[in-house]
Amino acid sequence: MNQEIDLLQRARKGDRAAGEELYVKYLVESKAIQGLLRHSLSNPDDREDILNEIYLQLIGSQNLFRGEARLSTYVYQVARITVSQKFRKENTLKRGKIYRRIQEPFDIADGEKSSPEYFYKLKQGREILSELIGRLPDAYRETLRLRVLEDLSYEEIAERLKIPLNTVSTKIHKGKKLLSVLFRERGLLEVLEL
Numbered sequence: 001m002n003q004e005i006d007l008l009q010r011a012r013k014g015d016r017a018a019g020e021e022l023y024v025k026y027l028v029e030s031k032a033i034q035g036l037l038r039h040s041l042s043n044p045d046d047r048e049d050i051l052n053e054i055y056l057q058l059i060g061s062q063n064l065f066r067g068e069a070r071l072s073t074y075v076y077q078v079a080r081i082t083v084s085q086k087f088r089k090e091n092t093l094k095r096g097k098i099y100r101r102i103q104e105p106f107d108i109a110d111g112e113k114s115s116p117e118y119f120y121k122l123k124q125g126r127e128i129l130s131e132l133i134g135r136l137p138d139a140y141r142e143t144l145r146l147r148v149l150e151d152l153s154y155e156e157i158a159e160r161l162k163i164p165l166n167t168v169s170t171k172i173h174k175g176k177k178l179l180s181v182l183f184r185e186r187g188l189l190e191v192l193e194l
Contacts, residue, residue, distance in 0.1 A: 002067065004065075004067060004070065004071035005065060005066075005067045005071075007021060007022060007071070008022065008058070008065050008071060008074075011058070011059050012058075012059050012060075012061075014131070014134060014135060016134075016138075019055075019059060019135070019137070020137075020138065022055070022058065022059070023055050023137055026071060026072060026075045027051055027054060027055055027075065027079075028051070030072060030075070030076075032072065032076050033051075033054070033075065033076065033079050036076070036079055036080065036083065037050060037051065037079075037083070040083045040087075041083075048174075049174070049177065050082060050083060050086060052137065052174070052177075052178050053082055053086070053178070053181055054075075054078060054079045054082045055137065056135075056178055056181045056182055056185070057078050057081075057082050057185075058075060058078055059135060060135075060181075060182055060185040061078070061185075126149065129148060129149065130145075130149060132179060132182045132183070133145050133148065133149070133175075133179065135182065136175055136178055136179065136182075137178075139171065140171050140172075140174055140175030140178060141175075142161065143157055143161065143168060143171040143172055143175060144171070144172060144175035144176070144179065146160065146161075147172050154168050154169060154172070157172075
C-alpha cells in the first residue's frame with residue numbers, strides 16, 4: 001500500500017515516470033476502468049478524452065489517498081465520478097443552462113504592456129503554463145510545448161517531430177482540452193491564446 005501512496009504522490013508532484021505508470025497501469029490496462037468507459041461511452045474518441053480527464057483529476061486532485069483501500073479502487077471511484085460529471089454537464093447544457101462559465105478574456109491597455117508588472121505577470125504565466133504542460137501525458141506534452149511555449153507553426157512541429165500534419169493538429173487539440181482542465185482545477189482564467 002505504501003508503494004501505491006508513494007506512486008500517486010510522485011505523480012502529483014510531476015514525476016513523469018510515476019505519471020506514466022499511473023496512467024498505463026491504473027487506467028489504460030485496467031479492465032475495470034476500460035469496462036466502465038465501454039459501458040458509459042460508445043465513441044472511442046470520447047473514451048480516450050475521458051480517460052485523459054480522469055488522469056488529470058487523479059494528479060490534480062488534492063484529495064488524500066490514505067491507502068486504506070487499493071489504489072485501483074480509489075482510481076475507479078475517481079473515474080466513476082468523472083464520468084458522472086461529464087453526463088451531468090452534457091445534460092445541463094442540453095437543457096440550455098450554463099455550466100461553469102469561464103470569465104471572458106480582457107484586453108490590456110497599450111500602456112500596461114510596457115510596465116514591469118505586465119512582464120512579471122507574463123513571465124509568471126509562462127512558468128505556470130510550462131509546469132502544467134509538463135504534467136500532460138507524453139502523447140501531447142512535446143507537441144503542445146512546441147506550439148505554446150516555442151510558438152512554432154503546425155508545419156514546423158510536424159517537420160521537427162517527423163509526424164503527419166493532421167497528427168500534430170489532433171495532438172494539439174486534445175492537449176489543449178487537457179490543459180484547460182488543469183487550468184480550471186488550479187482556478188486560473190483561460191486568457192492565454194493557445
